[in-house]
Structure formats: C-alpha cells, structure tokens
Amino acid sequence: MSTSVLFDAPGPKTVRRHRLYTVLTVVGLLALLGLVGWRLASSGQLEGDKWEVFVTPAYLERILVDGVLETLKMAAGGIVGAVVLGLVLGIGKLSDHAVVRVPSWALVEFFRAVPVLMLMIFFFSVYGIYNGDSGPFWCVVWALSLYNGAVLAEVFRAGILAVPAGQAEAAYAIGMRKTQVVWIILLPQAVRIMIPAIISQCVVTLKDTSLGYAIAAPGLTALARPLYLEFQNHVPVFLVIAAIYLVLNLLLTALANVVQRRFVGEKKQLEVSAVGTADQRTV
C-alpha cells in the first residue's frame, strides 16, 4: 500500500500490528459465519427437502424459463428501448434549436426524477390491467425504457462532448453540415467511449426488472411467492434468487470491463451523475 495517499510504507512495528488486526478480523468473520450457519441450521433452513426443489428438473426448468428467461427478456427490451430513446433525447439536448432542446431536456429531467416503480404502477393502471398476461410485461419494459433512456441520453451527450473539439471543427472546415458532423464524425467515435457505460446501465436495468413484482409481472422475483408458499423454504428461495441476479450482474460487469479494455483503453470510464448536473452545455 505504499502507493496509497493515506499511508506510508509500514515499518516493522506497524507490520506486526497489522498482522494482529488481520488475525482478529479473520476470527471475527469466522464467528459471524458460524453464527449465521448455526442460525440457519437451528431453524431448519439447511434441511435437504427445503433445497431439493432447486435440483428438481421440473422446478429447475420453471426457474430458468419463467424466471431467468423472462427477466432477461424484460431487461433486453428495456435496454433496446432505452438506447433508441437515449439517442433521440441525447442528440435532442445538443440541438441548436430551443424547440428541440428544451423538450428533450424536460423529458430527461422528468424521467430521471420519477421512480421507475411509479411509472410501472401508472402504466399498469393505463394499459397492463386490461391486457392479461402480457400487460405487466410491457409495463415493465416501457418504464425501464423511459427511465434508462433518460439516463442514457446523458451518456450519449457526454460521449459526444468527450470527442475532441478539433474533430468537429475539422469536419466543419471541409464543408460538412451539422447532421453529417454528428452522424459521420462524432457518433462513431463517441459510441466506443459509451459502450462500457451502456453495459453498466444494463446491470441497473436487470436489477430494476425485479420491481415488476409490484404489478405481478413475470420474472425471477415473481417466482418467489409460489415457491415459498409451496415448500415453506423462504430463506433458500431468496438466497437462490439473489445468487442468480448476482451471477448475471457479475457477468455483465466482467463484459463491461473487457469491452472497456478493448475499445477504450486505459482512459477513464465515462462518468455520468444521476440528476441535476451543473453544466448544460451544447455543441
């Protein structure tokens, strides 16, 4: 840790003290794990029949098809919608014309500030309730598209602004129109910078599909209730669902890192704050 801003390289006394801390921490963590294990065992949550359902082929198929597949479908729909909307709003926010710029800005600010769950509940009351099984599914996809579209709009805007200004100036100098400059010069370069941020947003989208629970949409969380009502295995059910989300999201994060290294290099990842950015620059 000699490169840390917080500490010097430790001397012999400090090294000994750190060893003591290490031992104490390990003992504490083991005690904590033991306590959790003992609690699980003494309340009978580790018994085989409570976990058997997760290796039973019929239920496994349900978890993978009704759970994972539906969740991934909703997340994919949300991301596709978000990319399209984000592109439109992001470029809209950079427009020279206030007629386009102001509504784009207002839509982005609105959909970033309103909780996704509220949008879902609203869409459910407008559309989902009248459309049977597919209704809640599409409510989740729309709500995710609008929210993540507003976030991605900022990503697109920041990505376009991150392209060195000389590129656009050179393009104007050889007589290109503004549309050409954006589509031929700026966007292709910006997309490279943006891809990791877009994949990171996929993690958010995937997690947010779980909110469909409130409007009875399909997906992993919707499986929890029938499973724990049937087998009385609340703890295993939620642990398994959490683990599936964890694995899916870690895979996405790993993908984002690989893409970052291949397309962007060692440059810093594009940073986009959630709401209320101070600078509202235009090209």
Added chain:
Amino acid sequence: MTAITENYQAIVISFVTAILLFVVSGIGSLVLGTFLAALRVGPVAVMRRAAGVYVTSVRNIPLLVVLLFLYYAGPKIGVTFRFVDIVVPTGWGDIRMTNAFATAVVGLTLYTSCFVCEAIRSGINAVPVGQAEAARAIGLPFSGVMRQVVLPQAFRAALPPLASTQIALLKNTTVAIAITVLETAYQLKQLTDANPGDRWWLLAVFAGGFVLLVEVVSFASNRMERRWRVAR
C-alpha cells in the same frame, strides 16, 4: 381531480413516510458507507477483501430482493424488527413506523451504503498521492495529513457522487411498497385502483412531488459543491 382534493391528506402522509424513510436510511447509509469505505482503503488486506466482497455482492442484488429477504426470510432465522412500534397519530392519518418500516430502513441502509462506500472511495482516490507526500515532507503527523490535507479534499471530491446515491435512495423509498410500508408508491397504487378516471392527475401529483424533492436535494448538493470546490 376529485381523487386528489378528497385524498390530499393521505397523499401528504405518504410523502411524509417516504421522507422519513429517506432521512433515517440516508443517515444510516452515510455512517455505514463511511465505515465500509474506511475498511476498503485501510491497510489490513483481510478487511479490504471482506468489505469488497460485501459491497460487490449487495450492490449487484436488486433492492427488492434485499427487502423481501429481510421481511419474509428474516423472521425464519430469527431476524425481526417487531420491537419497533411507533405510531405517530396526526390529524390527517397515522404515520406508522413499525416492523415493516424498520425492515425497510435496514434494507435501504444496507443497499445504499454500498454505493456510498464506492463514492467515498472514489473521492479518496481522486486525491493525488503527491499531496500526502508533500504534507509528510513538511513534517505533519499522520493525523495532520488526514485532517488537514487528504480528507478535506477527498470529501469534496466525493460530494457529487454522494448526492447521486442519496437521490437514488430517495427514489428507492418507493420499493418499500413490496413489504407493505404505506409510502408514496403504495398510495399511488391504492388511489389509481380506486379512481381510474383520475390516474393522469394522480401521476402528475406524485411524479411532481418526486421531481420537487429530487430538485431540492440536488440544489442543496450543488450549493455545497460550489462552496467547497477544490481549485485545481
């Protein structure tokens, strides 16, 4: 429009509940997140790893699953919050801070503190190593390096991402609907079910309330940012 004029009291109470959730878990997440960040940048490798594993796993699990776990699976292994039972009677309806409320606070705190931890860590990483080296070179002891040079800069650099985490927390209070806390999303659902004709008005009021709250938080953070900005 009648759904709003007739139920404005219930709407206000639901927003008060959401704000209470936000304030309590906001303070909790800042405390726990700072502690986690201290573990993650500390000199002991085991603590760094343990905090890292905790942060990575909890931030990749949906908040809803965290809340459902605490509420439905928690009691099965003896984790309950039944001792919390505060009901504040107001003229417009009760504010119920009971078992479900406490569970929501714990879940929101555990979830948000991971993001707070990452925000603070990025703030510390933003301080150039040369600053600490210079501080040591002029003879400041460790506490002086921390208090006068590193932490003030780290905290200021961490402000914008910290504000983002708190705004996300504010919006995430709606997720407490899943464990029957009577907050804004719950009230919106109740009222749209009962008054389908007024749903556009209802959305406007509830969404407007959140836009307002988010703007208040981000305005406050912008003011602090401007006041404490580090000139580099």
